[in-house]
Amino acid sequence: LVDFWASWCGPCRMQAPILEAFAQEHGDIKITKCNVDDNPELAEKFAIMSIPSLLVFKSGKLVKSAVGLHDKEALAALVK
DSSP states (O other): OEEEEOTTOHHHHHHHHHHHHHHHHOTTSOOEEEETTTOHHHHHHTTOOSSSEEEEEETTEEEEEEESOOOHHHHHHHHO
């Protein structure tokens, strides 16, 4: 699960602790963050138009994506 975010984004700051709690409960899921300001070429590659954007990869392939603030239940549904 890749979280595309930026430090100036309010919803991104709200998503961060939810992702941290989700990560602690789901140790089998790797969660990483990508700051869109620091990595504009990667954000462009994945057509990130709004943040927070969450992209789910399996075996190196993009399988799902979601935009906006998500609670732990929504995150669980996203990664299934």
